[in-house]
Amino acid sequence: MTKSLLSSEWIARLGGFTKLIVGFSGGLDSTVLLHLLASHSSLCPKLIAVHINHGISSNAEYWQKHCEQFCLNSGIDFISHAVEFDRSANIEEGARIARYTVFSSLLTTQDCLILAHHRDDQAETVLLQLFRGAGVDGLAAMSDLSTWGVGTLARPLLSYSREQLEHYAASHQLKWIEDESNQEISYSRNYLRHQIMPLLLKKWPGVVGNIARTALHCQQAKANLDELAIHDDQELLTATNSLFIEPLKKLSIERITNVLRVWLKKNQVQLPSTLTFQRLIHEVLFASSDAAPVVSWNEIQVRRYQQYLYLDKKKVISLPHCIEWTEFPLPLVLTEYNFSLMAKKVNQGLIVPQNAKVEIKFRRGGEQFYWHGQTKQLKKLFQEWGVPPWLRDTIPLIYINDQFAAVVGYAVSDLFFTHNSSDSWLLLTNS
Template identity: 35%
Template sequence: MDLYTEFCRHTAELTPETGLLVAFSGGLDSTVLLALAARLAREQGCAVRAVHIGHGLQAAAEDWPAHCARVAESLGVTCQTIRVQVEQGPRVSLEAAAREARYKALAEVMQPDEILLTGHHLDDQSETLLLALKRGAGVAGLAAMPVRKPFGPGQQWRPLLACSRKQLETFAREQGLSWVEDPSNADDDFDRNFLRNRILPPLLQQWPSFNRTLARSAELCAEQMELALELAEQDLPALLNQAGGLSVNGLQALSLARRHNVLRHWLQQHGMYCSRSQLQAIWQELALARVDAEPEVRLGRRSIRRYQGFLYLPTDGATPHPLTSLSSGEWLHCGVGQLRLSPVTQGADLVVGLEPTRLHIAFQVSGLRARPAGRSGSRPLKKLWQEYGIPPWQRPHIPLLMQGSELVAALGLFVCKDYTPESDQPGWKLEWEPE
């Protein structure tokens, strides 16, 4: 396999306007990557630059920024060094903490018109898959590393993912490239190093195509992951209520695998990832709790709660703040969203007689009663919240459009009958966009 041909195959969609940002550690993989990117830039006229992240974790690394600068200069590329502080939290490995700090720094310096290139290769993919097996991961973990994925303001590409480390080393020696060797790579206390140094060599000696076989399994798992995602996206909308709650009855109607799939997808949409045992705990302790109970399960720093047969993910969110006056035609922010009142000649939401300067936004007004349009009588707001299925923790965040001491509308929920115009009448268009 010609390495440059393979590199060009994975970068064929690039345009001259697209810049390349190479994550440059100075090691073999990123040195080969930078040499390939520099050649592509010369031939196609696109911009390329390198960024070296200094973690400050070992004395040997102090000389690496100067080495990276020299190598980049010899290839006609500028190299920026960024030093980061690695903060290792509880149950977080040093490898994971360093990786998080590294990617955070890369995302901060990446420009919107750039693509981040990283030098992950076929051996890295095998290690990632084996580590996922060790953790007991599902198809998402077994899919290992994708060739492309969203990153920062753009995307991260791994154009060398189908190439072995041996191929990269052969290329580097043929091109006369120099690179640094990380002393920590010899430390088998790190899981990845243990696999790289002790496990994969005998496997490859016994089965030379083992890396490519693992990569094929990862690709198949990635396909299954895409199917699971498509299925979850089909299932989820029908299970959600207006307040974003997930229906317990709707989940019970699904098969176990399909239920876990949509529940996991719902949590991931909110930045929450859980194990299979945690999914089972959520179901047992929340969904199957007594009907009159209001249980809660903690998952990291977040909580999951149940109310009136729906699961919710309460969040502090933005702080609501009242608006003492409104202006016609302007978007106005009240902390939990924004609204706009505009005059219209037909299809109005509010009667024509309202004057925006007499309106204001309030939260948690005690003693209010309301008669939503289409209802036969008024009820206390607390009772209406229960009827609309609004969990107690969300009620303080509902903006109340008021005229004096009278409720005009609960934004996002209803307009009071006295302020609802006849169909196709002029009046005010009420637009509400929640955070």
């Protein structure tokens, strides 16, 4: 039975990754998962077990030592991380965010995070989402394989029940820890698991599998809706990631909602409440063309400017007035400001004289820019280019030997532009 829980398809999938990072709490589920993966010679050398010490229980240090010893005995690389988080609010959510933050920091594009969620977990997730009034995205619950952060997230046990994992553990004489907090019914998932699910199972013995199957149906529906939104995006999405309003307004409300849903998710934005979504459509999308409406939630704003919808992830970062690019053309990265600039060789573009002083500044007002044979106020040019007002102060301005040379992403001054030179540059930024 050792290898029956992991199909040949799963072994082949996981074998293609450089590192297999396994979330290892030491409980039944993750113990079975880690033992199962380690039983395959092609996977074992890739395994890294990661234990998150939340520091909540008085037994936390014992659990960490148990996990470390299990990995030592099994020849598996082991990492432990102690995490801090706000325990005055939702402890479940705070612990989950802290846990996933650590996992994310360990992943590269060639790696896979593997978690031990099983079918009972899936059924609980569907019900919790249902109780919150979730839509298709929420009811789709957890997928067995998905892109996550820069890497991949896999849940190879999702089609198996907790009972099957218990049988596996018993047949291999595995030892695991029991987290006493799993019995605390003040937590929503535990209440559902211990108080509600037994009643449902008594009346409908197959209910767990049926609910989990609903998640699969919703995943298919979600995939279909995503595909439709991608089709709609071909006419709606601009190069600057804004949405063209007029053709969007011609769609049905249902398709508008779908386009906005996928647009937000592609930008890694948590979807707003149903009420906020309705405000977004009626107060922003269908506002008069000369209005400047804003709908906000969390750290997100959706704004309208001219004929476009913009997504603004509110950044409370105060950019310095002047940054010297001392090692041009090497990339300039300012981690503390979440800002970077790169220079790419092109056949026509910005000319930077050898040993020139290159500086990056940001608009303060009153700048004059020489472009297309005229000197114009930068403010007027931003208006001509359709740059939203709230973005103008974040656009890098390039100064070469104290002369205003370029507006990154928009224009190069006539004084520093060449049509044909192998020494010209295109500047790219993440801002």
